[in-house]
Amino acid sequence: MRQAILSAPKTLEWRDGPMPRPEAGEVVVQVRAALTCGTDLKTYRRGHPKLGFGPFGHEASGDVLEAGEGVAGFSAGDPVMWVQTAPCGECHECRAGRENLCWRLTDQMAIGTYAEAIRLPAHVVARNLFPKPAQLSYIEAAFLEPFACIVHGWRVLEQADAMKPVPENVAIVGAGTIGMLHLAYATHAQIPATVVARHPERLALARRLGAIETAAADFDSLPEVLAASFAAVIECGGTPESWQEAVRLCAPGGRVLFFSGLPKGAHVPLDATRVHYEELVCLGSFHFTPDDVRRARELLIGEVVPARELISDVLPLGSLEDAFGRLDSRDGFKYALIPGPGAAAWV
Ligand SMILES: [Zn+2]
Ligand SMILES: [Zn+2]
Incomplete structure (x- = not known):
C-alpha cells in the first residue's frame, strides 16, 4: 500500500x-x-x-479491512470514523477526569492517514473508533477530530460559569476552519455570534454560516464599539495580537477562551487591569476527551458541521503536495484527499 512520508520540512x-x-x-x-x-x-x-517526521495526517474515515483478534463490534467492510488518540485511563490526569491531558496521549497515535490504509492501535479501537452512519459521507465523517476539539472548547467555556453556562453572545476572533467550526457550534446553540477577521471573503462566508455580525479587523484597527461587549470570546487567530484582541473584546465578568496554540515559549502581555478589576475569566483549551468525541459525532450526524463550505477542493491522494502548497500560500480552508484509482469526488 502507498503512504505519504513527510521526511523533512516541505518534503513529501x-x-x-x-x-x-x-x-x-x-x-x-x-x-x-x-x-x-x-x-x-x-x-x-x-x-x-x-509528532515528528514520518507518516503524515490524522483526520480520516474509511472501511475496515481487517479486525484483529478480540475486536468486538467491527468487521471487514464496516464504514468507520475515529480520532487519532485515546487516553490511557490510568495516569494522574486520566484519574482526575482530565483525559484530554493524559500523560500518554501522544505515545501511540494513529498518524499516517495520507495513505491507502492505516492501522489503528488497540486503545484507539477500544475508546475512539465508531461506526460511520450511511447519512454521513466519508469526508463529513473525517471532521470528527477537529470538531471534537471544538466541542471540548465549548465544554471548557460552559463549565467556567456555573450560573450561566451558555453565554448570551460570543465573539469569534479569526475566520479560518477552526473559527468557522466554532461559529457552526454557536449557531446551532442559538448563541448570537460576531466574527472578527481580516479577509472580506471569509467574513462573507461567516455571514452565510449564521454570524449575526462580522467585523473586518486588522487587530490594531478594531472598531472601538465592539470593545468589552461580549460575554464570551473565542480566540482562533493564532497570533499574540489575536490573544490580546480577544481580551479587549470581552465584557466585564466575561470569559475568554484561548483556543489557538502559539509557538513554544510565546508570551503575551494582557491588560492586567481589565483581567483583575473586571473579573475576566481566561481559559485554555487543548484536545478532547472520549466524551467530547461522542458528542462531536452526534452533532456531525445532526448536520451541524458545514463540511461542504469548508472543503476547498477534493483531490486524489497523489495531489497531497499540491494541497499543502495551496495551504502554505493561505489558499483555502481544508482539502479532502481521496486514495484509490479514478477521479477524486465527494465520497
Ligand atoms: Zn492517561
Ligand atoms: Zn486535526
Missing part, C-alpha cells in the same frame, strides 16, 4: 509497502477520505515537537 515522499496486518485489539482501515488540518500544515512547514 511516497512509500510503497505491504498492507499492514492488525495485532490483537487493532483494526486496519482502508482510508476513503483524509482531510488536511492546520496542525498538519504547521508540521509540514517546520516539523512538530510531538
